Amino acid sequence: MRAPARKDFSQNRDDRSPMPATLTHVVAAVLRDPSGRVLLSQRLPGQHLAGLWEFPGGKIEPDEDAVAALRRELEEELGIEAGACRPLVSLRHDYPEKKIRLSVFEVHGWRGEVRGREGQALRWAAPAELERLDMPAADRPLLRLLTLDGYYAISPSPAALGAEAFIEAWQACLEAGYRLLRLRPAPGERVADQLIDRIDALSRSHGARWIASGELARCYGWPAHGLHLDSRQLMTLDERPLPEESLLIASCHDLEEIRIAAALGVDLVTLSPVQATSSHPGAAPLGWADFERLVGYSPLPVLALGGVGPDDWVRARALGAFGVAGIRAFGWR
Template sequence: MPLRVVEVVAGVIRDARGRVLLARRTEGRDLAGLWEFPGGKREPGESAEEALARELHEELGIEVEIGPALITVPQRYPDKRLRLDVRVITAWRGNAHGREGQALVWVPPGKLPTYSMPPADRPVVAALLQPPHYLVTPMPDGGDASWLASLEAALASGVRRVQLRAPGVEPQRWRSLVACAVHLCRQAGAEVLVNADVALAREFCIGVHLPAALLHSLDGRPLPTAIPVGASCHTAEDLHAAEALGCDFAVLGNLRPTPSHPGRAGIGWDGFAALREGVSLPIYAIGGLAPEDLDGARQCGAQGIAAIRGLWPAV
């Protein structure tokens, strides 16, 4: 039998200090004891905004002004398929308290990952804290100086997560380019990972991005938890392996046909959402995407978009 689909709305509520409100699921409910963003089920005939305003009044005793969508997370549970529609609350009035006996806590944003949450809520935390764009560098075919200039321009445009990737470049040249790129990224406050080379990542104290083949060959996380580990995924098996390994995020695609994958049809947004709902990792969509695809990506549960050409400026 097909699993029932449950539409849920939730709000990101901040206080004057910028802390985020979490509510604890009460005894007798599914996933009791876990912390979640406040909200509840959308009733038939309700808009998402109407449902969220009603739920937050019933649960917390507050009146709210609902702002932009943050992310919609499709998540599969053993007994249902959930669609969690999360909105930013731009203003609220009243004294927030647990009207249904639930505990509440105001959490500094950086502490949100330390709270135990249902699987659907974890990508919401990532959407609040992690970069929406993930740049994958192209080959330095135009010369090293031009490549570094384009990287610097990408960082100036706001890119804050970068994967350094240039297969086939001579090792000494690549090490020199990585050293320069790491310096630029750190100056800009951007997170940087290197593709596949765990030893090089350890040498420069940067993250590593694991190709799917390497992902399946490892029996443990290759770097400490404080250093990022990402993974390239194409199948549900890849995603489950990335989650089991303790990767911080994954990249899933290709969404559309691309020159780098000739003859491979894209999975499309429906295919992306169907794979996304099986894990609780933050997942970037990749494959023929550009910054203007971000809103559509978030509506399918993506952390954001990853790209080479779409995020790499010509200089």
């Protein structure tokens, strides 16, 4: 992992221009073929964002729930009868001319042959191809999620466990099926190069990605798949600290921090604490109701953190989050 060349992210920042008062609720589907490619539909001439490639879907009518709207749109647009529709994530995006709430579902199977019933072009694309396509800004945060599962295991300090015990615990997380892991040293802790090499080799041998955190200068020298910013780092940076191909995650505790993360070009955020935790006894928990409210305004995919575990994944998804993150509940002690 390396530091990026300087890049202007001003186009992502809030220009504070007045926004329309109404919010349009839109649904979209992730459909995959047997090789893992996802289906995209090209917006027709005369439509908002004409010519761009998007995940198929459309607006929710006043008398519909999200799943009913998705099933109707897929039948109207593609001529298919959708199978099980499971929540993936919900995002908010404000265009200059309109603002939308986008609820995305993974569609597990369908009946019928996919075709463009409204005259729109269709294409199947591998997840790695999507970054090169012209897509709506509201869809772009979804691209990183297509190869993740919404579980984020965060380690304790390696020094607190000792090198061998830490590697055993890291391997246990991998063998439990977790494929996104964060190395979280204590403040000022120096992690030996030999331990970094073992973490990297173990993770890659399981097809997993690991995320560095801590002092940025040290993290840049590690072969991690990405970087996790704490809230202090988030508030002091004025540009994305990684190239686009690396995964950037940030710790957030309120909507202001989420919006700052979006302006910085962050890919995912953790939002905490959802519930009371023994590790931060003085922190007031959000509770699930306020967590859902904040997720409803978030322009970025959110992972629930703090007093939650893998068993809360379904609940988090139902509330619009992408998944869950944690330490103890993911097997670390």
